[in-house]
Amino acid sequence: MNFIRIISLSLLVVLISSCKEKSESSEPINTKPNTIVLISINAPAKYVHYMEQDSLGKTPVDSSGPYATLKSNGFTYLDYMNNVQTWIPKPNVSDTITIECYSENLELSTNNFFTAIKQTFLVKNGDTVVFNFKDNVPKANITNRNVNDIEINYNNFRHQKLFQNKYSSHYLVFGNMFLNANISEYPQKSLDYYDQAQKDYEREMALLDSLHSTNSISEVNYSYRKDALDILMESHKKLKNIKAWLAQHQSLQNNETIEPPIVFDLSQTDSLLKFSFFREYLNNISQYDLELINETNTSSGSAYIDFRIRFDSIIQDKRFNQTAKNYLLFNSYQGIGDNFKVKDKELYFKKLQESTTNRAKLNEVVEEYKLDFDTSDQLILTNIQNDTTTFASVLKRNQGKWLYVDFWASWCAPCLRTMPASNQLRKELDTENIAFIYLALNDTKVNWKKAVQTYQIPENQNYFIENSNVSKVIEDLHIKTIPHYLIYNPNGELVNGYANRPGKGAKEQLQKLISDL
Known part of the structure; x- marks a missing residue:
């Protein structure tokens, strides 16, 4: 990311402050809020993606084949306490939520099986946004002002323009393991798709330049989309085999030819945290190159890093301000809760209590996960x-x-x-x-x-x-x-x-x- 793009994004994020659901109670804020209204029309009950179905809208030949599914796929945003909130629309009906917003803009993000990048919508305070669904993918329409369809639905546009609504190379970098019966071919195929993803990255950067020059997307979206794409490419480099290949490649080449990693100005964290791609960036740089712990059970297996080490490292990391630590420590504690013993959950919950200033989120975690350690000896x-x-x-x-x-x-x-x-x-x-x-x-x-x-x-x-x-x-x-x-x-x-x-x-x-x- 060059210096100019850091500045342009910084000018954007200072406009974006906090938003919250209208029904949520909070301490009074002096600034008078406006509202953003989200309307969902006939959201799917389940978001099913059959592996044999290689493009959106294609009817699967065998619906009993391997598939991925999400019971729900809501719209995620950051509230006024810097907590990630997700609105999950009721399926098969018209559903509405009103969000109080104290800022100029709000980012909404959702998942897309085909793309490996979150589908995001930048909306403005005062907007009414209607989401219709086709092939389990939402399309947004702003009813209160004229907005270029490419700008508000950029992710749908890029997927059609660059990938003909099929699996993107970015998805296939890691997703080819689900599509290829021969798992031994995954490392090489992953590298092949990474090579293609690099080419598609350049194609998309050129596409964004063209859209910007013709005023098809605003300066805000232009900078925003480029930064999101940069972080997507960085996530590829975290994959074990790609990371090893890049290290070997670097040893064989002049260091000046190796592209340096994307770096954000962490002094801007309070504003940048509003963006899902920046939250992903924080998660990436706080992994500390920890090795995966592989665990095999009778019928399945899993792999995860030692979130206890990560938790302690985040506390000591001077790069992160309190806003970043609040976000990352809760993220890390979830990993402890999912993978480690009760004694670790109790110890690190005490550390979390001592290290976070987000008391509302702390209470939410206690309630959601029923963290009553006094009952640990019983079921x-x-x-x-x-x-x-x-x-x-x-x-x-x-x-x-x-x-x-x-x-x-x-x-x-x-x-x-x-x-x-x-x-x-x-x-x-x-x-x-x-x-x-x-x-x-x-x-x-x-x-x-x-x-x-x-x-x-x-x-x-x-x-x-x-x-x-x-x-x-x-x-x-x-x-x-x-x-x-x-x-x-x-x-x-x-x-x-x-x-x-x-x-x-x-x-x-x-x-x-x-x-x-």
Whole structure:
């Protein structure tokens, strides 16, 4: 990024202050707010992207093939406390939200399966924005003023102009692993697509220059789109094989020929944080080149950095002001919550309390994840009638019976696909001394109760886990992925911590245990 572009963006961001939902309570602000109205028309219930479907609007030949899906894909923006907020429109109806705004502009961002770059809309204070959906992709229309369609819907324009609405080279840099059956080809293909992405980067920069020269996009959008594109290219360079290739390439070339990394003026953080691409930039530079921790479970695997080291490093990093630290520390704590033990969650929550000035976000995290560490030694459960108990009490009440315990969730597709087989298993073992226990993990009560009815899951031994994020019981049982099944004997002893699924050996497993007793 050259000096001129830093200045132009800085002039833009000083205009962009904070926005918040009208219904949200806050301390009075002297500046009188205006409002931005967002209207969604028939948003999809699910955003399904079939892998064989290589372009928008193409009808998939086999809808049972591999696919990616988002249950919801809302519009994200930064509120007046520098907290990321997401509005998820109600599906298949007209839905509206009014946002109070204390600034000139507001950025809205959403995801697009095909592009690897967020689809963003820069709107002005006082705007009414109507979103219509085609092929699960939103198109914006400003109703209160005349706006060039290319400017407000630039992401749709570039995708058609440069990539004919097919997978972009930027997506294929990493996304080719999902499309190629031979995973061993991924490293080389990733490099090939990176080479193409570099060429497409130059094509898009030229396209932006042309649009700017013909006044098809404003100075604000011109600078904004170029910076977003720069950060996209930087994200490619973070991929392990591309990073290694670039390092090798640099050792073979004159250093002056190697393009330096994009650098933002971090003194402008308070203004730049409003942009999703700058938040991505902060996340990138606060990874500290930490190696991935690879974890393999019985049915899946994951890879993540040591977010504890990252958290401590952010606190000590003098490049970041308090605004940046507030954002990054919450981001890092989420990684700790998703991947590390309860003792780490408790320790780093105390550090978070000491290090952040964003008390509203802190309270939000406590409420959302139910961070009551006083209950860590128990697994707190609620039944359909909203009565509270513990897993230990459930085991005690059912002593004398074999227990088949199913950890599941309403959002877990494999869990729900297995429920018909689970119902059949109960019928087939109806004469045996077996009780079936269902425990909803990391779910919401509304969706849990709906799924219980929809999939005809028995209510009498069905429970919602209240403290899954802080319970050491979950750790001791090694519940890392769901569905997960346990078998207890009539003495209340765990005899199989990784039991077979219904329809995939569970019946035979249970019958053998019973007969061998």
